[in-house]
Amino acid sequence: xxxxxxxxxxxxxxxxxxxxxxxxxxxxxxxxxxxxxxxxxxxxxxxxxxxxxxxxxxxxxxxxxxxxxxxxxxxxxxxxxxxxxxxxxxxxxxxxxxxxxxxxxxxxxxxxxxxxxxxxxxxxxxxxxxxxxxxxxxxxxxxxxxxxxxxxxxxxxxxxxxxxxxxxxxxxxxxxxxxxxxxxxxxxxxxxxxxxxxxxxxxxxxxxxxxxxxxxxxxxxxxxxxxxxxxxxxxxxxxxxxxxxxxxxxxxxxxxxxxxxxxxxxxxxxxxxxxxxxxxxxxxxxxxxxxxxxxxxxxxxxxxxxxxxxxxxxxxxxxxxxxxxxxxxxxxxxxxxxxxxxxxxxxxxxxxxxxx
Amino acid sequence: xxxxxxxxxxxxxxxxxxxxxxxxxxxxxxxxxxxxxxxxxxxxxxxxxxxxxxxxxxxxxxxxxxxxxxxxxxxxxxxxxxxxxxxxxxxxxxxxxxxxxxxxxxxxxxxxxxxxxxxxxxxxxxxxxxxxxxxxxxxxxxxxxxxxxxxxxxxxxxxxxxxxxxxxxxxxxxxxxxxxxxxxxxxxxxxxxxxxxxxxxxxxxxxxxxxxxxxx
Numbered sequence: 001x002x003x004x005x006x007x008x009x010x011x012x013x014x015x016x017x018x019x020x021x022x023x024x025x026x027x028x029x030x031x032x033x034x035x036x037x038x039x040x041x042x043x044x045x046x047x048x049x050x051x052x053x054x055x056x057x058x059x060x061x062x063x064x065x066x067x068x069x070x071x072x073x074x075x076x077x078x079x080x081x082x083x084x085x086x087x088x089x090x091x092x093x094x095x096x097x098x099x100x101x102x103x104x105x106x107x108x109x110x111x112x113x114x115x116x117x118x119x120x121x122x123x124x125x126x127x128x129x130x131x132x133x134x135x136x137x138x139x140x141x142x143x144x145x146x147x148x149x150x151x152x153x154x155x156x157x158x159x160x161x162x163x164x165x166x167x168x169x170x171x172x173x174x175x176x177x178x179x180x181x182x183x184x185x186x187x188x189x190x191x192x193x194x195x196x197x198x199x200x201x202x203x204x205x206x207x208x209x210x211x212x213x214x215x216x217x218x219x220x221x222x223x224x225x226x227x228x229x230x231x232x233x234x235x236x237x238x239x240x241x242x243x244x245x246x247x248x249x250x251x252x253x254x255x256x257x258x259x260x261x262x263x264x265x266x267x268x269x270x271x272x273x274x275x276x277x278x279x280x281x282x283x284x285x286x287x288x289x290x291x292x293x294x295x296x297x298x299x300x301x302x303x304x305x306x307x308x309x310x311x312x313x314x315x316x317x318x319x320x321x322x323x324x325x326x327x328x329x330x331x332x333x334x335x336x337x338x339x340x341x342x343x344x345x346x347x348x349x350x351x352x353x354x355x356x
Numbered sequence: 357x358x359x360x361x362x363x364x365x366x367x368x369x370x371x372x373x374x375x376x377x378x379x380x381x382x383x384x385x386x387x388x389x390x391x392x393x394x395x396x397x398x399x400x401x402x403x404x405x406x407x408x409x410x411x412x413x414x415x416x417x418x419x420x421x422x423x424x425x426x427x428x429x430x431x432x433x434x435x436x437x438x439x440x441x442x443x444x445x446x447x448x449x450x451x452x453x454x455x456x457x458x459x460x461x462x463x464x465x466x467x468x469x470x471x472x473x474x475x476x477x478x479x480x481x482x483x484x485x486x487x488x489x490x491x492x493x494x495x496x497x498x499x500x501x502x503x504x505x506x507x508x509x510x511x512x513x514x515x516x517x518x519x520x521x522x523x524x525x526x527x528x529x530x531x532x533x534x535x536x537x538x539x540x541x542x543x544x545x546x547x548x549x550x551x552x553x554x555x556x557x558x559x560x561x562x563x564x565x566x567x568x569x570x571x572x
Contacts, residue, residue: 025475048448049451051473
């Protein structure tokens with residue numbers, strides 16, 4: 001009896017003094033599966049040995065680096081874990097006929113389909129693409145336990161109770177047929193600047209538009225507007241694209257832009273700077289005010305009294321000499337209204353009030 | 357004074373139960389008959405936990421090679437004791453091969469010693485040594501135990517409270533021991549900093565990098 005008492009005491013002491021919990025260390029990722037849109041996915045863990053006490057799963061997590069989604073085990077397991085599987089799957093997977101019942105539900109799009117790292121707490125992590133995650137509804141990423149390499153194989157989801165199966169969630173829908181490109185233009189020729197409205201008349205499902213205006217500019221709008229500022233003949237190309245392919249419509253030389261005509265010549269009287277119908281002292285005063293007091297310019301051709309294609313102090317002196325020093329008359333047109341007979345300079349004349 | 361040996365002299369069951377009850381109520385610090393002079397605490401739970409790298413409920417901390425691990429989560433993650441597994445049934449080919457030679461499987465990050473499985477390079481490296489006995493008679497060993505050092509008279513190496521004969525084994529264990537010390541320093545930030553960092557992952561909260569293995 002004494003020995004029994006001692007035994008009880010030993011057990012009691014050990015329990016009080018220290019304790020060891022069941023772990024979850026021997027669970028490894030065993031399989032990753034997703035359909036094309038991420039609504040049907042599962043992560044399967046596996047104990048690849050006869051360890052039967054790997055039940056300590058509470059608060060441990062599985063995480064996707066790419067999506068940031070995290071699944072946390074709500075509690076510990078109950079039962080032997082020797083060679084056991086754990087199936088954590090989306091509701092979409094659970095609804096598939098013939099699918100084994102998931103042990104836990106995973107949110108949709110838990111894993112990224114293009115590339116991701118799935119980390120199981122501090123015990124395991126799988127990274128893809130290498131190989132890429134299949135999205136054909138049948139294949140999954142698994143591990144060749146002989147080589148340790150990730151491989152692709154037909155899915156074999158298995159839950160904790162040992163129920164297993166294989167699902168076919170179907171592959172992605174076939175891509176739509178390539179679209180057919182066409183467009184219309186509201187105007188095909190004119191003087192620069194020529195504003196043109198391009199209207200897309202393509203048919204089919206279109207994901208993107210690419211316009212080439214023929215002058216190294218373009219647009220990705222469906223029906224853009226564009227203004228040609230330079231004369232020339234332009235070839236316009238519209239390319240439309242979807243996941244099934246692309247098509248281009250080319251309008252060769254379909255837009256012609258010409259230079260605008262020169263502005264109409266204005267009749268004026270040289271020397272009549274203030275445009276009052278005659279040349280008198282008020283004209284050199286008008287000119288001096290323009291030159292030195294920021295006065296209005298009026299018609300610069302009229303201010304160019306000496307017809308040297310410049311407006312400067314010499315013009316004022318020229319007018320004063322004409323008025324008071326018997327100097328020569330201002331050059332034509334003078335005294336009657338008329339056009340500049342010596343064009344080629346930079347001076348302009350938008351209007352001259354004293355001429356009809 | 358209370359202890360296992362004194363109880364063995366008692367022939368009355370009722371008396372024994374009363375003593376157990378008294379012990380439970382008083383929180384009597386058992387284990388005083390063991391010396392473990394090199395342990396900083398006289399907490400009886402730690403005396404029990406020390407050789408098994410277990411958790412001391414009385415002091416609310418774990419022990420790994422004599423290092424105090426204040427986080428239960430971290431101590432659980434370290435799981436620094438052997439696990440009975442039929443190594444011939446392990447599905448990983450490499451694990452089965454290395455288990456026969458008491459080696460470490462880098463693929464699964466599991467180590468094997470005497471047919472037992474260890475969950476990390478640290479616990480495997482420590483398992484290749486021998487846990488310190490309660491009484492260390494060699495003065496040279498008493499100077500080294502609890503740290504990293506060599507007892508010249510005994511030609512043994514100490515990594516915390518674990519003794520090694522092989523230099524290679526001691527070096528490997530010392531490297532992991534230092535990583536554990538770095539991880540324990542990270543515990544002041546958050547437990548995941550320590551856990552993730554020690555097991556080779558960045559911390560999702562602090563963005564701290566994994567602790568290099570081996571340490572530079």
